[in-house]
Amino acid sequence: MDLAYTISHFFYPRFSNNHKAKLLHTSSLFLLSLFLILYQLILQTFPLTGLKILGYAANIQPSQVILLTNEKRQEAGFSALNYSPVLEQAARSKGEHMLNYDYWSHVAPDGTDPWVFFIQAGYKYRYAGENLARDFSNPQSTIDAWMASPSHRENILSAKYQEIGVAVVEGDLSGIETTIIVQLFGTKLTEAGSGVPIVQAKPQTSYSPTPTIKEALATPTPILPLALISPLPSTYEKLIKPPPVKEAQGFKDLISPFDTTRKVSLVTIISLLIIMTVDGAVVSRKKIPRIGGRTFAHMAFLGMILALVLVAKAGEIL
Numbered sequence: 001m002d003l004a005y006t007i008s009h010f011f012y013p014r015f016s017n018n019h020k021a022k023l024l025h026t027s028s029l030f031l032l033s034l035f036l037i038l039y040q041l042i043l044q045t046f047p048l049t050g051l052k053i054l055g056y057a058a059n060i061q062p063s064q065v066i067l068l069t070n071e072k073r074q075e076a077g078f079s080a081l082n083y084s085p086v087l088e089q090a091a092r093s094k095g096e097h098m099l100n101y102d103y104w105s106h107v108a109p110d111g112t113d114p115w116v117f118f119i120q121a122g123y124k125y126r127y128a129g130e131n132l133a134r135d136f137s138n139p140q141s142t143i144d145a146w147m148a149s150p151s152h153r154e155n156i157l158s159a160k161y162q163e164i165g166v167a168v169v170e171g172d173l174s175g176i177e178t179t180i181i182v183q184l185f186g187t188k189l190t191e192a193g194s195g196v197p198i199v200q201a202k203p204q205t206s207y208s209p210t211p212t213i214k215e216a217l218a219t220p221t222p223i224l225p226l227a228l229i230s231p232l233p234s235t236y237e238k239l240i241k242p243p244p245v246k247e248a249q250g251f252k253d254l255i256s257p258f259d260t261t262r263k264v265s266l267v268t269i270i271s272l273l274i275i276m277t278v279d280g281a282v283v284s285r286k287k288i289p290r291i292g293g294r295t296f297a298h299m300a301f302l303g304m305i306l307a308l309v310l311v312a313k314a315g316e317i318l
Helices: 002-011 026-049 062-075 085-100 115-120 139-148 150-156 249-253 257-286 295-311
Strands: 125-134 163-173 176-188 216-219
Touching (some): 026 257, 062 139, 062 150, 062 163, 085 115, 115 125, 115 176, 125 139, 125 150, 257 295
Antiparallel strands (some): 125 176
């Protein structure tokens, strides 16, 4: 009985709460706001306590990114790309270079472009391309974002490429723990074209961001003075799968600030909307006079916030 009374006191307008759910009182809303602020502060201080905290749980395996990429290619009528450990090495070097030199771009502040990592890894390319992404929670969302961007889609569905390499690196980027995905495409330079110098890719024109697409970057394919040769036939059977990625020791302790904040926000907003709906219905039915009541306006405001939370997606776009 006491429990039911307490619950109704907080959620239902009655005499004990002056005919207004206790959670809708100014003092309760203030405490709720304070809780949300403290929650964000705790997330920011977690790294200082030794708990690993990433922008997103690092459960993205390079092999899955390759598999999904080839699925998109085959759906579009293109052959699957072969996994290249050399391209994977180049991709990892590029990701580590971005973390070490603290930049998020195809070209480093010192002018180092993506094609340098191909050459350093020993991959003499005829055609090459790069897709970048950061802070995605799973491989599928990464591929979806790339496919939604014309430049990234062009790389994924290009008939010029025969091989692919993917690396997922984690570390501090501009003071934020970040998960970076580097996807490299390439076609090796054949013996017949070995005498032709490799042309450096020109910088691409940046694309305007859209509010609903997560961040992903793409570079244009360098055009070489050679005749275009169709890629060699490739099937899933010929695709050499990369070695399985071992889960890091601390991955079980990872939490995602975005995901947890989103869930807490959804629970809070939906709860307040339900309480306001019940409160407004009871007050209207019992014709209880209330000074300063703006239930509909408050619900409309919370509804807009709820819509923003629902459409919010992880990642950024450049």
